[in-house]
Amino acid sequence: xxxxVPLRDAVADLVHDGDSVALEGFTHLIPFxxxxxxxxxxxRELELIRxxxxxxxxxxxxxxxxRKLVFSYGGNPGVGSLHRFRxxxxxxxxxxxxxxxxxxxxxxxxxxxGAADLPFAxxxxxxGTDLAAITQVAPIVCPFTGERLIAVPALRPxxxxxxxxxADRAGNVQLWGIPxxxxxxxxxxxxxxxxxxxxxxxxxxxxxxxVIPGWVIDAVAAAPGGSRPSxxxxxxxxxxxxxxFWDELSRDRDAFTAWMQxxxxxxxxxxxx
Amino acid sequence: xxxxxxxxxxxxxxxxxxxxxxxxxxxxxxxxxxxIGVGRPSTAAILARxxxxxxxxxxxxxxxIGAKPFHxxxxxxxxxxxxxxxxxxxxxxxxxxxxxxxxIDVAFLGAAQVDRFANLNSTVIxxxxxxxxxxxxxxxxxxxxxxxxxxxxxxxxxxxxxVERLDFCTTVGHGDGPTARQRLGFRxxxxxxxxxxxxxxxxxxxxxxxxxxxxxxxxxxAAVREATGWPLEVAGELETTEPPTSEELAAxxxxxxx
Numbered sequence: 001x002x003x004x005v006p007l008r009d010a011v012a013d014l015v016h017d018g019d020s021v022a023l024e025g026f027t028h029l030i031p032f033x034x035x036x037x038x039x040x041x042x043x044r045e046l047e048l049i050r051x052x053x054x055x056x057x058x059x060x061x062x063x064x065x066x067r068k069l070v071f072s073y074g075g076n077p078g079v080g081s082l083h084r085f086r087x088x089x090x091x092x093x094x095x096x097x098x099x100x101x102x103x104x105x106x107x108x109x110x111x112x113x114g115a116a117d118l119p120f121a122x123x124x125x126x127x128g129t130d131l132a133a134i135t136q137v138a139p140i141v142c143p144f145t146g147e148r149l150i151a152v153p154a155l156r157p158x159x160x161x162x163x164x165x166x167a168d169r170a171g172n173v174q175l176w177g178i179p180x181x182x183x184x185x186x187x188x189x190x191x192x193x194x195x196x197x198x199x200x201x202x203x204x205x206x207x208x209x210x211v212i213p214g215w216v217i218d219a220v221a222a223a224p225g226g227s228r229p230s231x232x233x234x235x236x237x238x239x240x241x242x243x244x245f246w247d248e249l250s251r252d253r254d255a256f257t258a259w260m261q262x263x264x265x266x267x268x269x270x271x272x273x
Numbered sequence: 274x275x276x277x278x279x280x281x282x283x284x285x286x287x288x289x290x291x292x293x294x295x296x297x298x299x300x301x302x303x304x305x306x307x308x309i310g311v312g313r314p315s316t317a318a319i320l321a322r323x324x325x326x327x328x329x330x331x332x333x334x335x336x337x338i339g340a341k342p343f344h345x346x347x348x349x350x351x352x353x354x355x356x357x358x359x360x361x362x363x364x365x366x367x368x369x370x371x372x373x374x375x376x377i378d379v380a381f382l383g384a385a386q387v388d389r390f391a392n393l394n395s396t397v398i399x400x401x402x403x404x405x406x407x408x409x410x411x412x413x414x415x416x417x418x419x420x421x422x423x424x425x426x427x428x429x430x431x432x433x434x435x436v437e438r439l440d441f442c443t444t445v446g447h448g449d450g451p452t453a454r455q456r457l458g459f460r461x462x463x464x465x466x467x468x469x470x471x472x473x474x475x476x477x478x479x480x481x482x483x484x485x486x487x488x489x490x491x492x493x494x495a496a497v498r499e500a501t502g503w504p505l506e507v508a509g510e511l512e513t514t515e516p517p518t519s520e521e522l523a524a525x526x527x528x529x530x531x
Contacts, residue, residue, distance in 0.1 A: 027350025027399040038509040075409030077348035078311040105368035105416040112365045128445035240347045
């Protein structure tokens with residue numbers, strides 16, 4: 001059963017050095033406040049899992065919190081490169097990181113297999129590409145038709161962290177808009193934390209909503225504005241200017257570090273301008 | 274919008290990038306569904322809805338099906354896409370129920386490198402373990418290219434992009450030739466065009482090697498060949514693209530100014 005607790009306590013309780021941690025949210029509902037709290041608590045040696053690393057993982061990687069990155073698209077959406085991600089891979093700054101990369105379809109199926117507590121998922125994919133040789137996939141033959149397919153291993157993160165619009169006082173969570181792989185990530189993980197824009201007395205039904213019952217979540221924490229500069233549909237807007245600003249700022253190691261010190265490490269809330 | 278007023282732009286003023294977008298939009302005249310990423314393909318698809326095909330269903334990787342954006346979105350997950358979509362699905366559903374079974378007619382893809390069989394690299398420049406440039410990676414491209422009805426690649430025309438040999442094959446276009454897609458069990462027809470800022474390359478029906486079939490007005494074939502990383506063949510009946518109409522150009526400029 002989800003306990004509704006302060007963000008600081010939830011992160012301290014659920015995220016440990018060396019953990020595999022999936023902070024999900026596909027462009028929408030990216031859990032920036034929780035990721036920043038992970039940084040403020042000085043977690044290290046993390047295996048960071050996320051389909052689209054986005055600015056949040058650029059920050060975690062650049063601050064040296066990552067040992068390994070598992071991902072499928074490491075870009076600044078619509079803007080260009082993630083410079084801290086590139087610097088870590090191209091120059092080993094601040095230290096080298098191990099990579100495991102997939103296609104989106106592969107990552108999505110890996111989460112779905114984890115949520116289903118199956119050892120792997122079956123798909124048509126990767127065939128003919130150089131990806132197959134550098135990542136964890138294996139050929140498999142359909143026992144019914146003989147078709148040659150690809151198996152991808154289930155993802156079972158130690159911790160999943162996602163952001164949603166709201167939760168009730170029992171920790172039942174509702175999110176709407178682009179749902180990404182948040183439900184799959186929570187169900188695949190051993191422990192889970194959901195940050196929300198607001199805690200309400202009763203969840204009001206919404207079109208296209210995803211409801212995650214509180215009894216599959218470990219902790220719920222209020223984090224108003226906690227997805228900025230990503231967004232929480234209906235409550236906050238995506239800060240596209242910040243994504244462009246980040247492209248400039250993050251090119252320089254010192255400027256990046258100074259910004260992170262001032263806006264994230266020294267801050268109490270989500271680090272936005 | 275549809276009125277060509279006295280102030281309508283002259284087609285001769287169009288930049289090569291604008292021509293590229295207009296040419297890409299024209300490819301969507303008789304299409305039901307198109308899968309798009311950000312940037313020029315997104316602009317082209319929205320332009321197609323404005324001037325050619327108001328019923329065109331835009332599908333974005335973020336799970337928004339039937340999005341009707343008024344603005345060109347910065348990311349594939351901007352709020353406007355979710356607010357205007359017919360339906361929004363999860364990422365596993367997007368790939369397993371919609372892309373995998375081949376329900377999308379056309380997919381627009383970009384890449385840092387394209388080879389003569391329209392195979393794509395969006396992973397690394399240089400060695401994988403010690404890359405000169407780390408690119409974003411596969412995203413949805415491998416399965417999109419395998420399964421969508423056809424693929425249209427939109428890329429700048431230069432020797433850096435159109436290369437003799439990919440540094441990394443992220444996404445299979447026509448593999449090593451005419452039988453590759455069948456051998457791999459792919460559902461879709463694969464790349465049918467590479468639209469650059471100089472012209473259009475299309476695969477030869479027999480060899481599946483890209484051939485220059487169309488150049489934009491004022492572009493010399495020699496310049497196109499010079500900007501291509503392999504000895505580019507030129508179609509016997511090379512066409513010159515009909516320049517953007519004043520309606521197309523006015524609509525495009527109005528769209529990007531929103």
